[in-house]
Amino acid sequence: MRGSSGTLVEIATQTLLANPAAALAEVAAAAGVSRTTLHRLYPTRQELLVAVASEAVDRVERAYAEVGLEAPGEEAEGALRRLLAALIPLGPQLEFIHRERSLDAELSLHTRFDSLDDLVIDLVKRGQRAGVLRADLAAWWIVSSLNGAVYAAWESIELGRLAPNDAPGMVLSTLLDGIRSAAGGG
Amino acid sequence: MRGSSGTLVEIATQTLLANPAAALAEVAAAAGVSRTTLHRLYPTRQELLVAVASEAVDRVERAYAEVGLEAPGEEAEGALRRLLAALIPLGPQLEFIHRERSLDAELSLHTRFDSLDDLVIDLVKRGQRAGVLRADLAAWWIVSSLNGAVYAAWESIELGRLAPNDAPGMVLSTLLDGIRSAAGGG
């Protein structure tokens, strides 16, 4: 009865994302491994949680890397669209890290997220200098808004209200142009 | 050694918002009450959590009521601004309810939030009919975006990056007009 597929951490991720209160026995069973072995690899529940979270951040980092924000000549809109498309599907991972209280104390996780935010902040600043993005809003706030929008989009998908394929475009449009009618009486 | 002030639930709220993992003994101590008495009023930790969460939703509902979204002649922008100003300070309450996993199963809480969302959805739809808000975005999505923006703003305040007084205007501006430069080359 091996776990369906993947490494132990991956299966632990699946199990813990589905039920964050799962006992270690359940995680071990799901992974097709004895509790003893699980304990040998991750002596402590907290260590397992951190491993799961780290793997999640790995995925987020990979998503950023694949989007390739660094290219200095990059136009902001396309980069943002690709970033949204890459991040929204990672909603479960983001939600897990965000909600799991015992991870709050894990400074390294926050540091890594901050570094990723910095990448986007740079992108935004370039967009601002190029006159494409509003310069009257702080770059960090734009990034916060973007992250919040990603989260909102994921939640909508989870609730079955939003089609995954529609999400990136909708978020981008909302974020870039706002909700005010262009025609109407502003 | 009475608790500094307020009802038991209010003090429990303070204690649990500060440290959601606090043992009941700590909550009782903070409230200047014996664990026995606490148990008499809330036989179960879960019941206490629900009571705290309910009180939090009460506050949110009161905030909505004071904003007065129902007025049919109301212009959308003013109502949204007042709503943001009322909701953002409730960030701790919203965060508590959102992150506390044992509250996920509490259907009544979700129902109440849904009712509040419905109020805003109606407001948005009126705004759309009036030509003030974009009609190409679903009203529920606009409301989700708004809620996400509230959360992002609160987080920024908590991190010390955003002045509470600046928050409503900044959020409203971002939400209504987006992050794209009006001048720039669209």
Place this chain on the structure above:
DNA sequence: TCCGTTTGGAACAATGATGTTTCAAACGGA
């Protein structure tokens, strides 16, 4: 003052998961 009610203190049982240890069995390469 008297008495019913509410509270506090303390000790207790139950719980349920975690982390530990031990030994036998399975595995895998040489």
Place this chain on the structure above:
DNA sequence: TCCGTTTGAAACATCATTGTTCCAAACGGA
């Protein structure tokens, strides 16, 4: 086949918290 290594099963100690119970004491109105 042999041997070192990895694994599993089971039993155990620990532990913090929760929820329960009981009695004495404080409280408060009549």
